[in-house]
Amino acid sequence: MVCKRTLMVGEETMDAAELIGYLSPTKPRRLRVIENILIGKRTVSTLYWGMRYHQLAWLGYDKQLTRQTMDGHVERLVHDGLLSVTDTNAVLTKKGAERQQVLRQTRYQPKALPVRLTVDLDTFWQRFLLATQVVSEQSYQTRKYYPLQVAWPVKQMIKKWYQQFYSADLSAEFNAVLTRFLKQLAVREATFFSRLLVGHDRPGETLLQLAQQNGLSSSEAHLMLTDLACQFVHFLRAQSDSSVKALLAGLSRQPISESALNTLNRFQAGQALEEIGHQRRLKVSTVKEHLLEAAIMLPVDQFPYEKLLTPQLQNELSDQFATQNLDDWQFNQLSNTQVAFWQFRLFEILRSKQTDDQQ
Amino acid sequence: MISNDQFYQTLRLRFGFDSFRPGQLEALTSLASGQNTLAVLPTGAGKTLIYELYGAVTHQLVLVVSPLISLMQDQVISLNVRGEKRAAALTSQMSRSEHQWVVNHLKFYRYLFVSPEMLSQPQVLAAVKAVKPGLLVVDEAHCISTWGPDFRPEYLLLGQIRHQLGDPLTLMTTATATNRVKADIKRKMQLSKAAEIIQPVDRPNIFLDVERFEAADDKDARLVELVSELRTPGVIYFSSKKKANEMAELLNAKTSCRVAAYHADLDAETRFKVQQQFMQDQLDVICATSAFGMGIDKNNIRFVIHYHLPGDLESYWQEIGRAGRDGQQSVAILLYLSGDEQLSQFLSDATVPQDDEISYYFKHQPQENSAEKANLIWFYKQHGYREEQIKLAFTKRREQRALALSQLMTYVRIPTCKRAFIQGYFGQPIASKVSQCCVNDSEGLDLQQLGLLVSTPVSSGTQQADWQTIIAQLFNFS
């Protein structure tokens, strides 16, 4: 009956300035890839190009995004002479490139966004806000107050958490951990973060209010919130155990889908592709897609490239494309080689990661 | 039978009051004598106290049927905050496991809030029946009548559901009901013999103002002017979320007031923050849709402005009743732009199906993505209604909506006393003359004379505390 959205998922937030950030002045980019990354579609093609565009950290960032909104922004940018579009490939014009440079200086630039893919950020934020309120009210010995409204499992978790840490000096610990975290941020970001918090006599400020105070668009404010939450998770993970860090319990997740992870684990354990397909009742092509997803989403050293691409094959492919830019490689250049398309793609992924690492 | 002494004793122990507000004890006594009771008490008269106290004295489950999830949640929180932990709301927003947990543990609860849709689910109904509720409460009972067959038809089944629960003792509460609505509630609940506890609905400390405009810009400009001049806190009602957002932004920019929008589209965190800021006087004005305020208990609201026409006079009276609960002078202002009634008419036409639509949907089972109306018609068919009956019901409904709108328009246009008109509408005797009555009994709206002119402009914006101060204050290290 009532449509409730949570903070992190949010309503669609994209604005034209955000879109400029996803585009390049030198290489045309596929608008549908950018859109599908934001919506969170995990097809190999989307993920591959998302990787090439350095956009993977945004996977599923704007699940509510509609084609209409996207097209509206594209039209506006084209109209303003910032963007040129052929078919559905878009490249920034000279003026667009200048605007992108300006935006990089003036607009909030995320620092820890890939953390999103490794944690249930939304649940963490709900837990953290409620825990902060509980600890704050406890430090003032308030027994009766209006608690934040959160999802039921979050409420249950915080009850148990409180029972576990009740005797510790929670307010001292929260004070210390938050002070350490906020100290290493820029003043503007630290203030933004602290004003979101809820506690005794502090109802907290809404994202819209903070956006207005800081002269930010709602898209930018949303990004800042998400990134600061990511930075906080990153910070906590590096800290020794504490009541605050315990709020992360059970929220870690893999950047790849569960099904792809299952396939990868079986493959690592020595099962053949056909065997995995048979046991999991999947087509072999699906098994291969799982492996490609894993290769794209995981660091090079966490994926067994050598088991799928022999050194000989790697040498052959390296020779073939020695003088070519990765994005210009064509599979049909390989008519003389015994190589399947998915292996070609896997080699592209490896090469993409190797060259990006050198940068 | 429970004695009045027992009620007084619990009132003192649980609420810390020595006396009841008008109507409360009468309703309790009526229930204690086994009478099903319809209580019409003005907003802010403490209807909640009646069933909360009844549950506390009888130690039986009180089952409250309520129209809005936000309202149910607010009521559960209010009970929790007062120390009553045995309260829960069964809502469609719950996860399956949470829902199941509550259903399996019903006997541990003293207060259970449900929507009629939830209560008509067989599994929920059976579980509730098994714990034998001591009291069934139909909150905002006028919804049974004013919402009619085009909106949430489960409301019409409440009478039937009550039988299925074994005819528990029933309390129906509302702040506003005409004689027709009262009769309609009783008929639909199949409780024609229910006792009536009626208190005057008039709120003499609310001055009634209506202002008419020919151009939208003039209306907006007047709203800005009013918000700049009026003593706060205040609430402005809109019929669209988009407009509420827009005007909140405009008022923030053009006045020194701190303004925020509040409606059902906001996420839970934002709703909480806006609500609590308003309660703690850190916000001056709320731009709301009717989702707001049902459960908000703030007694110093000085003005309620309607930017759009409300659905009917019942809703209007309900909504302006948020003002002046502390008994201090307050004001209700309705801003009417010529043609506003067409928006209401349009909204109403869009929801009530026509004869040809009824015929069509009666023959075609709704699909996953069918129109709301398809589900509505099918609902009636499933519950044994014939096509002709449905057509008749909706024709009557259209007439009723048209009538409600024309009565509202009469209120807008009537050149004589607005208060006298309202009292006539609700079938209540004209009370003694109110000194600050309405726009037609005065020379227009004079804020100075009402004592509602802001003395010093509210401080603009909150002071920017640094993060060190905020953290220290949060954890009591200052």
Ligand SMILES: [Zn+2]
């Ligand atoms: Zn009058």
